[in-house]
Each structure stands twice: as structure tokens, then as C-alpha cells.
Amino acid sequence: MAKEGYEAASIREIAQAAGLAPGLVHHYVPDKESLLVALTEDLGARWLTRLDEAEGLAPEARLRRLIELHLSLDEARPEELGCWLQIIAEAARRPSVGAVWAEVVVGLRAKLVGALTALAESRGRRLDVEAGAAALLALIYGGLTLGPSAGGPPGYAAAAAWALTEGLLAAAPAADGPSQAAG
Amino acid sequence: MAKEGYEAASIREIAQAAGLAPGLVHHYVPDKESLLVALTEDLGARWLTRLDEAEGLAPEARLRRLIELHLSLDEARPEELGCWLQIIAEAARRPSVGAVWAEVVVGLRAKLVGALTALAESRGRRLDVEAGAAALLALIYGGLTLGPSAGGPPGYAAAAAWALTEGLLAAAPAADGPSQAAG
Amino acid sequence: MAKEGYEAASIREIAQAAGLAPGLVHHYVPDKESLLVALTEDLGARWLTRLDEAEGLAPEARLRRLIELHLSLDEARPEELGCWLQIIAEAARRPSVGAVWAEVVVGLRAKLVGALTALAESRGRRLDVEAGAAALLALIYGGLTLGPSAGGPPGYAAAAAWALTEGLLAAAPAADGPSQAAG
């Protein structure tokens, strides 16, 4: 199911690609929109699960792994990436898709917030992890969407994500205590 | 014409909104796809022109202005932003749109490259400005697309763009050659 | 089963309302059309049975009761009336339904013919009871179908049925004997 859902395709094509009769799709799903919602839920759950593999790592490696897992999508799973781009485009128009997408984003951000928090702690910095996670998300998503058309050298996005992190950490106050931070 | 092109709309609606007869659209444009191409060219040219206003500024202000001009799109020109998101989504599917979009990106990147080059020079750093411009573009585009769903505090994207720039500059080697230029 | 058969409903809904699996309907009935036929037979048999209650009455009361039983359908059994209207509409299109409906009409007419015959006898008139029964049936059916849209005062149909009967009787020759009737 995950391979099909480009939504530019017709239900007839989706069904054909899945080897089903056109009418059968509506046995499992009331709507074409619901099909996309179901696909989003499925894909989102799998993706969040896959990100768990970064969980045990040391702070820096953990964040690097999260970034890399995302940015490798375009080479490792181009079909899945295509699904996501479709989903995000539809999320802006269809509330039902938008709601599921928002949930996925919450999950992704939580991972990033966790990794950023651990990293900031290990560096002794007081970082605005919410803003940092949002920025990393935006950079990752922009990198994936623009893809080759952004025109950077290979791996620019991962390098930039790291530069962004370091930049944010450098700008963050030390965590020794409110007073010392200011000092 | 620029306000209409959401492409979710039918040619009938586009024509009606422009005060034309539906059949007349095809006098000017062979295709619906060509309509989107024309819209993209028009919008792209205007946008690049508008970015020229940053041209005369000092290096830092110049880059800040470029970033700000982009990121303020969602408040200042939400319709235009909507057009762009549509265009980019279609660019992935339709080569003819993709080509024009790529040209626009080249233009945007050139502006960013210019500003980054000037900034790096003023700071005495040897920056990979191509990669830096691509990263800024990705961050900007991601911030605009994810919009509120990324969940950061207001203005996080502009702050992050700056942190990214500083991070890149911090990681860049000193410009020993023309170095004396800085000295 | 009698309550469902509006035929605007799908077999799935009919089956669901009856607590059956959709596929099971076709164990009992080959066709959707046969389902309507079966419903018509069932409903017709019940209705004719119910009309038997008028059988023992005096001639005038008997006819009044028959008329009233029909005309009260829209208040007493609106669902059943709805079924009948559906059936009659389908009877015009589907021969199999038409045949069963014709049988029901034969039965209804027989009741009316019986009552009219008894009434004419008691009044000493030679009435064309076949025509009379057909006319009463038409008036009753028209009254039920047009319902409120005919726009008469409440009870107009029953009153009219009686006026019709009296009109027919008044126009009928006396039954003193074939010769005298002509004279």
C-alpha cells in the first residue's frame, strides 16, 4: 500500500497497481481521502519506529543519526519520500490529512527535541530546543523537497544541519546556573 | 493572472476570474500546463526583481534582508506563497514546470551566493558559498512549507537561518590568501 | 422484511436492517427484483386478509369500512403505504412486479365488487359493479398518492368516495326486472 499512494494517480490505477478490482478499494476505505489518511498513518508509524534506532546512541551520534536517516530518504527510499511530499502537499488542503500529518510532525519533533536536549546538556548549554527542532525539521524538509534543484554539493544538507546545530549551540548561554550563564 | 494559478482550480474558473471566455485561454496558451509554466516565469521574474532591493546593502544586512524577504512571504503575500507551493509540487511531476522552477532557483541561489560571498569576504573566511546558499534555500523553503506545523516559536526560521550562517562561517577556514585583504 | 422494501435502498442496507449478511439475501432470493415480488406477495396477502374484517357487515357499512381501511393507510401505516407506492411505480416497469400487483388488484376489486353488489341489491339498483369498483379503486389510489398535495379538506377523499357511490347508484336503473329497468 505504501508504494502506491501518490494521489496523483486515480483509484483505478492504484487498484490496478495493487492487483485489485477498482470497486474493492472502497471495501477497505470509504474515500479516496481516507486512503491517503490511512497511508499517512501507516507510513508515519513505520517512520517513527525506524527512528527509534537512534535512541540508544551518544548525544552527538544520536542527532547525527536522526538527521542522516531523514536525509538519506531520497536515495534509500525515493518512493516513500515521494509519498511524503504528496502527503504534505495534501495536508495543506485537506484537514483530515493535515491532522495526521501534524501528529507525525509532533512525533518527529519530539525525537529531535530529545536529541537536542541531550546534546545541549552534554555541552553544558541552555538551548531553546523547540526552536532548534523546528529549524532542523525545516532544513531537513527543505533539503528533501528541493532535492537536487537546490544545487548544493552532495551532502550539503547534512553538513548544514550540523552547522545549524553548532551555530545554535554557540549562541546559547552556558547552563552552569542562571547567574553564570549571564556572566 | 498571478493571483489565480493554484492549479487546483479549473481552467473555467481561471478564465472566469480573469474575465475571459473559457475558450479564449487556449488562444494564448496551448495547454493548462503551459499556463502554469507562464505563471511560473512571470512570478519568478517578479520575485527576482523584488530581491534586487537588497543589492546595495552592507554584507550582513544584505543577507538578512534576503532571508527576511523570503520568510515574510507567508504573512505579506500568502497568495503568492500558495502559488509557489503549488508550482514546486507540480515541478516534481512535470518536466516543463520543473525546468522553469530550476531556473528560478538558479536565480535565487545566485542572490544568496552573492550575499554570502560578500559576507564571507567581510569576515575573512573561505566559505563554500554554493553549499551555504543551498542550505539557506532549503531552510527557507522548509520553513515556509512546514509553516506553523513545524511548531517553532515565531521567527524561529529567520533566527535559525542566521545561526546556520554563523555556524557555517565559524566552520570555514580563514582566508589566508587574500587574507591580507582582511588584515 | 415488509418495512424495508422501499427499493430505493440497497440490498446491503436491506440485509443489514434484517440482520443478515449481504450475500445471504441471494440464498433466499435470486434477484433484487424477486425480493420486491416476494414483498408484494406478502404485503398483498396480508392486506387482503385484513380487509376481511369488513366482510360480515351490513352493505353500506361494509363498503364504508373498505373505503376507510384504505384511506386510513396514510395515517395508520405510512410505511406500508410507502411500500405500496414503490411497488406500483415499479409495477409499471417490471413485468414480474406488475403481475403480482395485478393479482392484488384483482383481489381488492373483488372485495369492492362484493360490497357494491350487496349495496346495489339493498337499494334495488342495477349497478355496473365492475366499473364502480374500478372507479372507487382509482379514487382511493389517487387520494392516497396525491395525499396532501391534492389540497382538499381533511377527509375529502372518503366523502368523495361516498358521493361517487351515491352518484353511481342514482344513475343506475332500478332492479325491478329487466323489462321494467329499461322502461
Next chain:
Amino acid sequence: MAKEGYEAASIREIAQAAGLAPGLVHHYVPDKESLLVALTEDLGARWLTRLDEAEGLAPEARLRRLIELHLSLDEARPEELGCWLQIIAEAARRPSVGAVWAEVVVGLRAKLVGALTALAESRGRRLDVEAGAAALLALIYGGLTLGPSAGGPPGYAAAAAWALTEGLLAAAPAADGPSQAAG
């Protein structure tokens, strides 16, 4: 247009029968339902106009003509009659059709009320013409709908309509004054 609208037919069939492309139907009519509404309006207007031919006649002939014009529909214009039966069946389910049908009924009743009023006057009777018109309408409609299945002899419905009229007139008080009517 009048010949097609059986509504049991698909839009494709309607269009084909009219020699049009399927999509063209929706140029003229937004909906299938609107098609039926338009047909009803058209047919209703024509029918009311046709009934005007009875307008100049003497009271009795006028009413006879109105009845006859209706009842001859099944022989003279079976297709139009078919349309009407479809319309009335749909009127019960679709408010938009019901509204137009109700208007037509108002027009028909007005004609019958006019004829009955003239007739009652010429006979010196105080008749409840609203109820009478409703009853005639019901009888006519029932006769047309049941058609041959009612089983009466040819012409029974017209004869019955007349008997009904006479029955109603006979039961109506004289118009010379309340006291005389009772006397």
C-alpha cells in the same frame, strides 16, 4: 426534451436519445435533479396552456372537457403520461421536484375549481368546490395511474368522474338561501 425524462434512464441514455454528448447535458442543467425540475416546469406549463381550450365552454361541457383532456392522456400522449407518473413518484422524494409539482397541482386545481364553480352556479347549488376539485383530481390521477389494471370497462373513469360530480352536487345545498336549501 419532454419525451426523454423518465429518470429511470441514465444521463448517458438521455443524452444519447437526444443526440447529445453526455457532458453537454451539464451545460444546460447543473444536476440530474434539475433536469427533472426543468422538465416538470416545461411540461406543466404546456399542460396548463392546453387546458385553456376548455375555458370558453358552457359549464357542463367545460368540466367534461377538462376531465376528458386528462383521461385521454394515456391514449393520446402515453409518453407524456409516463413522464408525469415519474415526476409524481420523484416528487415524493425530492423537495425540488415536489415544489414544482405542487405548483402544477395548484394550477390544475384552479381550473377544476373554476369549472366546478361555474357548474354549481348554473345548477343553483352551494358546492364545496375545493373538496370537489381535489376529489376529481384524485379520481383522474388514480384512473391514469392504475390504468388498465383497475379493470373497469373502457371509459369507466370519465363516467365515474361525472357520477362523482353529480353525487357531490346532489348532496350540496341549494344556493337560493340557507333556509330554502334545508327545506
Next chain:
DNA sequence: GATGAATGAGCGTTCATTCAT
């Protein structure tokens, strides 16, 4: 140039019917 009627393929969806289990 300009109009809008006309075309026809294709869409998402429904549903009577079949059939493996």
C-alpha cells in the same frame, strides 16, 4: 480576435451479484 457550445475521456463512487471459505 473572441465566444461559448460541444466533445468525450476519465474521475470517485455505488451496488447487484458471485464465490471461496
Next chain:
DNA sequence: CATGAATGAACGCTCATTCAT
């Protein structure tokens, strides 16, 4: 007996495109 997944034709409708005027 009973189930409900599966089928596929047909539906109402949309819309990019064509073309006579």
C-alpha cells in the same frame, strides 16, 4: 447454511480541449 471479500459495470459529474460562428 452462512459469510463477507471480491468483481466489474454503470452511475452522475468534471473538465481540458476543440471548433463553428
